Amino acid sequence: MTNTSEDAYRHIITESVAFLYPAALRAAVLLEVAEHLADEPRDVAELAKLTGANGPYLRRLLRFLASHGTFLEDEDGRFHLTPQADLLRADAPRSMRAGVLLVTEDGWWQSAAGLTEAVRSGEPAFERRFGQPIFAYLAEHPEHGPLFNAGMAAYSAGDIGYIIDGYDFPNDGVMVDVGGGRGGLLLAALRARPGLCGILLDHEKVLAGNLLPELGADDRWTLHPGDFFSSVPAGDFYTVKNVLHDWDDDQCVQILENCRRAMNPGARVLVVEAVIPPGNDPHFGKTLDIMMLTLLPGQERTQLEFERIFERAGFRITQVIPTPGNLSLIEAVPA
Ligand SMILES: C[S@@+](CC[C@H](N)C(=O)[O-])C[C@H]1O[C@@H](n2cnc3c(N)ncnc32)[C@H](O)[C@@H]1O
Structure with a gap:
């Protein structure tokens, strides 16, 4: 041998x-x-x-x-x-307790076990196993919501510092965090930019556990319960973090179009996602992509795949900034 x-x-x-x-x-x-x-x-x-x-x-x-x-x-x-x-x-700084509990939860194991059927059918394993899309399932099974939101926040928390340090956030106007979950990114942005106000858009039940009261300045933020496929509130700066990877291309275009329609003049959008590099080297986004494949209709994307979606939604990418973590910052303005 x-x-x-x-x-x-x-x-x-x-x-x-x-x-x-x-x-x-x-x-x-x-x-x-x-x-x-x-x-x-x-x-x-x-x-x-x-x-x-x-x-x-x-x-x-x-x-x-x-x-x-x-x-x-x-x-x-x-x-x-x-x-x-x-x-x-x-209580550890950057605790991953909730993150570990989320991704090792039964629905995740069962979806991973359905990977072969997902690849054969082109449909997320979660939907085939549980009979409905994951966010609909979470809405109907409120007992799972806190675990999902806390786990997602734990996975997010480690990247938030990189995002705040890696991008020139505005210090005035209104930031809208689209599908912002518990608001960890918005909270960090409001702390870093005292002139900025914010709107947190997500499902009502998710917003119920939001972190924004930790800011201690309730007049600088509002909660916007809603559906980003229907409409998005007006603002000057939009963040869309770890949201597009949940959805297929047509759905991503719909979310971005809703942002473009709602934007005030001069506004920009910052999409925060893994950008899959070319080649065979390991990248956390490639692992995350398999998780998406088992759970959702979405996927992790290459820069070219992002460019196509933005173009279809009427945007032009102005910069793509890698961070020391797993995520990149993709800034775009209306074309
Ligand atoms: C993967 S999580 C990302 C959360 C947050 N942006 C972060 O990075 O931690 C996706 C978020 O989108 C929200 N979401 C899913 N469908 C939505 C919809 N139709 N309208 C508004 N929010 C939605 C979920 O509730 C969840 O908080």
């Missing part, structure tokens, strides 16, 4: 069981292991008592996670937090 084929063999063996790692992360989050290690390292007997878990099984779970750098076992058998493990705590 040559080295190359040994490498290939090892690669497939390892990757074919990679689904066990997110399953283990989920178990650690639900058992709140990281919370119990926040102040001091502990051995498995202590952790088992605190988490209500079976000691030997818990040791195996933590040994596996430690082999991925999430927790660390010392020579005395005590487990410590690592920077990765710390992100599983609810």
Whole structure:
């Protein structure tokens, strides 16, 4: 056997069981292991008592996670937090607890299990498995809404600093965050630009959990419950972050056209999405694209694919700014 084929063999063996790692992360989050290690390292007997878990099984779970750098076992058998493990705590800066719980939730697993049927049919696996599109499902199953919105906010939070630092946000007029979820981006923009006001557009139930009261200046923002396929409020600056990737091209054109119709003169739009680079190199957007394929009619797009959508909606792209995270900033103005 040559080295190359040994490498290939090892690669497939390892990757074919990679689904066990997110399953283990989920178990650690639900058992709140990281919370119990926040102040001091502990051995498995202590952790088992605190988490209500079976000691030997818990040791195996933590040994596996430690082999991925999430927790660390010392020579005395005590487990410590690592920077990765710390992100599983609810109160950690940039906590990913809610994000892990979201993407390892049953609907996500089942949709991933339906990948083959999605690729055969060209339809999102979620819809085939659950009988309706994911946002309709979330609207009808309010018990899942908070998990989705908190998980989405956790995935978003890590990029918000890059977006604020990477783009010259206006310091006057009205910013409309289209499909802005809980408003993390709008809140950061309003904090960074004291002259700016904002409107948060999303479904009513999503807006109910919005973060904007944290600004402490209630006269600078309003909530706009609505449907961005019907209409979008008037404004001077539009942000559309991680929204277009949920939808097919025709639907994206509809959302952007609604922005263009509502825009005040001189307004611009900033779409924030992964832009898939050419070539074979790994890129988080390529992974996210498979998630989209299983869950929604949308997709991650190349720059050319974005250009086509903007052109159809009557926009011209003025700049594309990469960020140190996974997302790029695509600025456009009416053509
Ligand atoms: C993937 S999340 C992105 C949220 C936020 N922009 C962020 O980056 O964290 C998509 C958002 O679009 C909202 N949404 C979906 N369909 C919508 C519609 N027809 N009208 C308004 N908002 C919608 C969802 O409720 C959700 O908050």
